[in-house]
Amino acid sequence: MNILQALFFPPEQPGGVSSMIPYIQDRFQQMGWQMELFSLPKRVRGKGQEEVVFETFDYHAFEGDPLVDKYIQTYRDYVWWTKLRLKKTYDIIHAHHPIAALVMKQLYPDTPVMMTIHSSYERELILNGKIEENGKVHQFLTAIYGELEARVDKLLTVSESFRTYISPYVKEAADIKVIPNGFDEKRFKPIAHENEVPQLITVCRLVPAKGIDILLHGCAELKRRGHPFVLHIIGDGPIRPELEQLAVELDLYDDIIFYGYMLHPEEFMPFFDIFVLPSRAEAFGSVFAEAALCWLALVGTNVGGISEQIDDGVNGLLVPTEDPIALAEALEKLVTDSSYRYNLARSGWDKAKQVYSLQRVIAQLKKVYVNTLRQAE
Incomplete structure (x- = not known):
């Protein structure tokens, strides 16, 4: 099986996701599975030009806010970079950021794409005093959860509490699988x-x-x-x-x-x-x-x-x-x-x-990958 792990930050960046995924890749490769990592370099900014289209809402209603505009441009940049760099097909794509997930489903519509939601960008922005709760940016970012539910093949998250947090923004929160992070x-x-x-x-x-x-x-x-x-x-x-x-x-x-x-x-x-x-x-x-x-x-x-x-x-x-x-x-x-x-x-x-052993994560992900691929056949 050939799997692409689609990140947002490069894997050398600090944080739970970036520090975990290379170890997951190593374990799967030891089992004979093919797995690649892909991310958007920081130097790629302002390159993408394609129009962004969401299925569940019109983002144009939120245009004009610098954070929303930056998010949309980053989406375009991810499309541009993905088209430039990826030339092969995959059995499954596992994304770890909303932009990565939505872009991959756009460019690989026939490939099963799953997404692990690791954190809440909007909640962090509110707590850091960058946006207002229930304001324009908050509404835009929470609408992304519904877009993910509508377009990707499987949603996962890292804790029961976070599944509860996003439940108001999706239709079937019970379908979101919880796999806590694991560590070698x-x-x-x-x-x-x-x-x-x-x-x-x-x-x-x-x-x-x-x-x-x-x-x-x-x-x-x-x-x-x-x-x-x-x-x-x-x-x-x-x-x-x-x-x-x-x-x-x-x-x-x-x-x-x-x-x-x-x-x-x-x-x-x-x-x-x-x-x-x-x-x-x-x-x-x-x-x-x-x-x-x-x-x-x-x-x-x-x-x-x-x-x-x-x-x-x-x-x-x-x-x-x-x-x-x-x-x-x-x-x-x-x-x-x-x-x-x-x-x-x-x-x-x-x-x-x-x-929180890495071996537990590997076993759970392997099961999800196999079931997702079977459902797609």
């Missing part, structure tokens, strides 16, 4: 270590949706309670200067290290003790599973895919969003009790290895 446990090597001062780590893009401002306020409260720690922040983004200034204002700057972007943080992560990320929304939250496989204790917010990964008090701790005091109290439990921290981390590792 060989990439993660827990290291026995003893840190005299608890080491906290977070890994994310520095945008408002990730709640790092809440993390800093929570850490300030932890410091006021007299608990020493070091917080390591791996990642970059537009609000980094604001966060650095907030760290100064909260008298935290000497307790925090800002690293910027790092391609393979999992190589660094096992030396720390606690992974913490108070996201305001997460479709899945791959970094929690990655941290668990590094044998770190987990602290996250009770939202989306995070709450599906963490059983509060069993393999990590859950706190409400926008609550730095609750976050500080959760961290306090872990920094003051190394045995409790160890037990949570061990349980987290056990669950991640059992539930």
Whole structure:
């Protein structure tokens, strides 16, 4: 079987999708399946000229907004690049971005195309203060879910909570299959270590949706309670200067290290003790599973895919969003009790290895591919 994995970002980009797909490709190739990766390079901008047509709505009603116009131009660019680069046929195309899915179905109408919806672009834009809820761009982006349902052969997503999130925008949410992300446990090597001062780590893009401002306020409260720690922040983004200034204002700057972007943080992560990320929304939250496989204790917010990964008090701790005091109290439990921290981390590792193994994903995808191809015959 010859399968194309159609991405949006190149596979070397950070994030759950990009870090997972090359490992999926490797496993399938080991089984004798042919699998290629395809994505739109960042240098390809403003090349496409073809008109875009959606079946379920008229996007022209949303034209004039810079984000909508950029989305449509990116669609055109993906069409242009795909026509330029792909000259062969495939048995199945598995897309990981709405533009990739819709373009592939347009250009390969007789090939089964499936799409895994990994996250909510519109929700991220709202939380990052870029668009208004129920505004023009929000309506456009949520209409894309219905377009995907109408045109692609199979929809998948990464968590039950995200399937619930998109259910108002599709006709048959029950038909969307949930396959959580999976990780090659060989990439993660827990290291026995003893840190005299608890080491906290977070890994994310520095945008408002990730709640790092809440993390800093929570850490300030932890410091006021007299608990020493070091917080390591791996990642970059537009609000980094604001966060650095907030760290100064909260008298935290000497307790925090800002690293910027790092391609393979999992190589660094096992030396720390606690992974913490108070996201305001997460479709899945791959970094929690990655941290668990590094044998770190987990602290996250009770939202989306995070709450599906963490059983509060069993393999990590859950706190409400926008609550730095609750976050500080959760961290306090872990920094003051190394045995409790160890037990949570061990349980987290056990669950991640059992539930989020790459082998499980391979088995589920193989079944979906075979069934999809059989239905198309």
